[in-house]
Amino acid sequence: MNAQDCLQTLREIKDVSFATVDQEGHPQIRIIDVMLVGEGALYFCTSRGKDFHAQLLRDPHVAIVGMTRDFKMARLAGEVRFVTNDPHAWIDRIFEQNPSMDDVYPGQSRYVLDPFVIDNGCVELFDLGVSPIYRQTFSLGGAPTHLQGFQITDACIGCGTCARNCPQQCITPGKPFAIAQEHCLHCGLCYENCPVQAIVKRG
Amino acid sequence: MNAQDCLQTLREIKDVSFATVDQEGHPQIRIIDVMLVGEGALYFCTSRGKDFHAQLLRDPHVAIVGMTRDFKMARLAGEVRFVTNDPHAWIDRIFEQNPSMDDVYPGQSRYVLDPFVIDNGCVELFDLGVSPIYRQTFSLGGAPTHLQGFQITDACIGCGTCARNCPQQCITPGKPFAIAQEHCLHCGLCYENCPVQAIVKRG
Numbered sequence A, B: 001m002n003a004q005d006c007l008q009t010l011r012e013i014k015d016v017s018f019a020t021v022d023q024e025g026h027p028q029i030r031i032i033d034v035m036l037v038g039e040g041a042l043y044f045c046t047s048r049g050k051d052f053h054a055q056l057l058r059d060p061h062v063a064i065v066g067m068t069r070d071f072k073m074a075r076l077a078g079e080v081r082f083v084t085n086d087p088h089a090w091i092d093r094i095f096e097q098n099p100s101m102d103d104v105y106p107g108q109s110r111y112v113l114d115p116f117v118i119d120n121g122c123v124e125l126f127d128l129g130v131s132p133i134y135r136q137t138f139s140l141g142g143a144p145t146h147l148q149g150f151q152i153t154d155a156c157i158g159c160g161t162c163a164r165n166c167p168q169q170c171i172t173p174g175k176p177f178a179i180a181q182e183h184c185l186h187c188g189l190c191y192e193n194c195p196v197q198a199i200v201k202r203g
Helices: A004-012 A053-060 A085-096 A107-112 A161-165 A188-192 B003-013 B052-058 B087-099 B107-112 B161-163 B188-191
Strands: A015-021 A027-033 A036-039 A041-047 A061-067 A072-082 A113-127 A134-140 A150-152 A199-203 B015-021 B027-034 B034-038 B041-046 B061-067 B072-082 B115-129 B136-141 B150-152 B199-201
Touching: A004 A015, A004 A036, A004 A061, A004 A072, A004 A113, A004 B027, A015 A053, A015 B027, A015 B061, A027 A041, A027 A053, A027 A188, A027 A199, A027 B015, A027 B061, A027 B115, A036 A085, A041 A085, A061 B015, A061 B027, A072 A085, A072 B027, A085 A107, A107 A113, A107 B188, A150 A188, A150 B041, A161 A188, A161 B052, A161 B072, A161 B136, A188 A199, A188 B107, B003 B015, B003 B034, B003 B041, B003 B061, B003 B072, B003 B115, B003 B136, B015 B052, B027 B041, B027 B052, B041 B052, B041 B087, B052 B072, B087 B107, B107 B115, B150 B188, B161 B188, B188 B199
Parallel strands: none
Antiparallel strands: A015 A027, A015 A061, A036 A041, A041 A113, A061 A072, A072 A113, A113 A134, A150 A199, B015 B027, B015 B061, B034 B041, B041 B115, B061 B072, B072 B115, B115 B136, B150 B199
16 A cells, blocks of 8 residues: 555545635635546546635645545545646546536536646545554655654553553553554553553654 | 524534635635534534634634525534533534444544534525526524525616526616526526626625
8 A cells, every 4th residue: 555545545436525715714625626646646626616625726735535435545645736737628638537517517617617626635545444453644745744643661560551451452661661553543542541551642 | 494494404404514614715625514502503523632613713704605405505604612501411402413423433533523503594495306407595693694585676677687687587677677596596597698887796
């Protein structure tokens, strides 16, 4: 699995949720089709009349999430760019790959849509359908990845309270004890129960 | 259809996307289960260790969206409240209604989850599976609803350019011409093509 596989997963899910921030600083959300995936790049489009379009031009930060039928969640947080290089050709290419778009925007009306690309950000795959759960994070286009969850420091006294409290059984003994980050829910029970505060938030 | 029906639709979809704003002012997103729906209220929970939890306490504005199998999108933008009145009893009630939660948070580990409610905001239903598309907006808990899209003003000269350009055929002749708001894509083609700038953005 890598960042490209995550983009392909988002394309296969197709109807994914896009979050933006509006002019009041509040989150906004809608479902948008992932129209194309290229090498390290995800393409979508929206029409110039929509609040979504205005939000993208004002603040290019977006977060996308979708879920497969078997409960794998693919997530991308990154920055959007308007595709300025021959946008009509990009819209034509998008309609070729997504023929049902013609039902919504027949004929020339398709050109009220503008193409956008995301090729920079942080991608995560999260599988809640396996036990223990599984997650992995990747950089897209060299963007820094934000650390989440917890880690056990050298202040660990080896009492095992964290491991006994972990609902995913993903903490193993050692000096110090260690959290298997790829199986961690980020629930915080180890952190709350450590008797010597040896567990800290990452990131 | 009313706001309560939209909440029920979100509960039936169950796995919906939640958008928040992080400490840097950027959108963040994840899939969360709608756990319960009461009269005018939607309940969910998340664990105290997650970034999502910290974001909710810092800024209670959230936006939620989900899609049914037949392409109806239900959306809610509103404010979240932590349920302070006997949170453990709420978590127990949530686990009764959502037994698969026990696989992820077995035994007492469930109490690392905190219950939250949304009972104030703006709800929208958007059906892309019909032609023309259909949308309707409702207030939840008396919150103001934000107007979107366009309207035709008295400056209309009745030329019909807007109606000919509308991809959903939802503009009808009159003095002035009128947009059937419940069928409008908000694409902006009428606005862009009006020869006398008689069409304005709403809201």
